Amino acid sequence: METIPPPASDANSATASSEDRGSASPFAEGFDRPILAFIIAIHVVPIALCLIFPSWPGIWAMVVLYVVTGLGVTIGYHRKLTHHSFKSPRWVDHTLAVLGLLAGEGPPIFWVAHHRKHHKFSDTEGDPHSPRDGAWWSHMLWLLPRQSKMKLGSLYGKTASDLVRDPFYASLETTYFLWHGALLLAVTFAGWAWGGWYMAGSFVAYGFFLRMLLLLHATWMVNSLTHMWGYRSYQTKDQSRNNPLVGLLAQGEGWHNNHHHYQASVNHGHRWWELDFTFLVILLLACASLPLSWIGLGAHRPVYNLKFYSHHHQGVRVLFPGD
Numbered sequence: 179m180e181t182i183p184p185p186a187s188d189a190n191s192a193t194a195s196s197e198d199r200g201s202a203s204p205f206a207e208g209f210d211r212p213i214l215a216f217i218i219a220i221h222v223v224p225i226a227l228c229l230i231f232p233s234w235p236g237i238w239a240m241v242v243l244y245v246v247t248g249l250g251v252t253i254g255y256h257r258k259l260t261h262h263s264f265k266s267p268r269w270v271d272h273t274l275a276v277l278g279l280l281a282g283e284g285p286p287i288f289w290v291a292h293h294r295k296h297h298k299f300s301d302t303e304g305d306p307h308s309p310r311d312g313a314w315w316s317h318m319l320w321l322l323p324r325q326s327k328m329k330l331g332s333l334y335g336k337t338a339s340d341l342v343r344d345p346f347y348a349s350l351e352t353t354y355f356l357w358h359g360a361l362l363l364a365v366t367f368a369g370w371a372w373g374g375w376y377m378a379g380s381f382v383a384y385g386f387f388l389r390m391l392l393l394l395h396a397t398w399m400v401n402s403l404t405h406m407w408g409y410r411s412y413q414t415k416d417q418s419r420n421n422p423l424v425g426l427l428a429q430g431e432g433w434h435n436n437h438h439h440y441q442a443s444v445n446h447g448h449r450w451w452e453l454d455f456t457f458l459v460i461l462l463l464a465c466a467s468l469p470l471s472w473i474g475l476g477a478h479r480p481v482y483n484l485k486f487y488s489h490h491h492q493g494v495r496v497l498f499p500g501d
């Protein structure tokens with residue numbers, strides 16, 4: 179097994195220009211009214227619809243889509259596209275990116291650019307969503323300042339140029355709502371096929387809208403709660419915490435102090451009892467695709483070269499090595 183030494187220093191020790199850190203006033207370019215309207219609507223619409231169309235099949239549709247689109251964010255957006263914690267073919271990355279997009283947290287370039295900026299400036303000036311600027315700010319209010327296309331383009335070029343160069347990810351910036359429209363149609367049809375128009379309404383209420391609302395708050399809690407409450411296993415330079423509740427709701431992303439300590443690690447749970455559902459799914463995919471390497475098709479495995487952090491050895495080992 180190949181062993182990779184721990185990082186020499188945290189990414190947030192990087193020096194940066196005032197342009198990198200951002201404007202002194204986050205609202206220098208005004209409010210992002212479409213985002214404000216979206217945040218209000220995503221809280222009102224599901225509550226209203228779920229009261230009108232309650233059903234158990236609708237709730238199960240919500241659970242399935244919560245897990246699948248959530249994994250699109252945790253495996254795709256976060257552990258692969260942002261941190262390259264494992265290797266995978268492009269078709270896998272693109273599929274994960276579409277699933278992550280359907281969580282409603284923005285296109286992959288937007289998500290990755292802001293998350294890398296968070297790691298670069300964690301809990302210092304320039305962090306897009308640090309509780310030092312207020313708990314609700316870090317949770318969701320940070321999304322409200324308007325960002326011009328020029329400002330976003332500059333951020334994308336500096337922090338996510340690898341994704342900007344891929345025409346597929348660039349296309350998701352403009353086709354973002356089409357994918358959501360396609361999912362809305364698919365959910366409506368699945369509900370109608372299950373039990374007529376009432377069930378179509380229930381699937382839309384729970385599977386599309388309430389699922390998106392709950393998933394948004396689970397992800398937002400990673401930005402807010404896990405920089406406020408929880409225990410610290412590592413003395414990182416930021417305020418990151420390991421929070422078991424967020425670990426559960428965000429499918430393993432709540433072991434955030436572990437993640438800040440070694441960002442490229444495929445496992446955010448470092449101790450055996452730190453349940454990391456996302457890592458378990460990645461591990462399952464790696465195990466299930468092992469037979470491909472036995473017949474000489476190892477390069478086609480969906481996931482390989484997993485960078486596994488061992489808390490006991492305080493270092494990283496590569497599991498399921500490939501090319």
Ligand SMILES: [Zn+2]
Binds near residue numbers: 405418434
């Ligand atoms: Zn963080």
Ligand SMILES: [Zn+2]
Binds near residue numbers: 256260261293297437
């Ligand atoms: Zn991260």
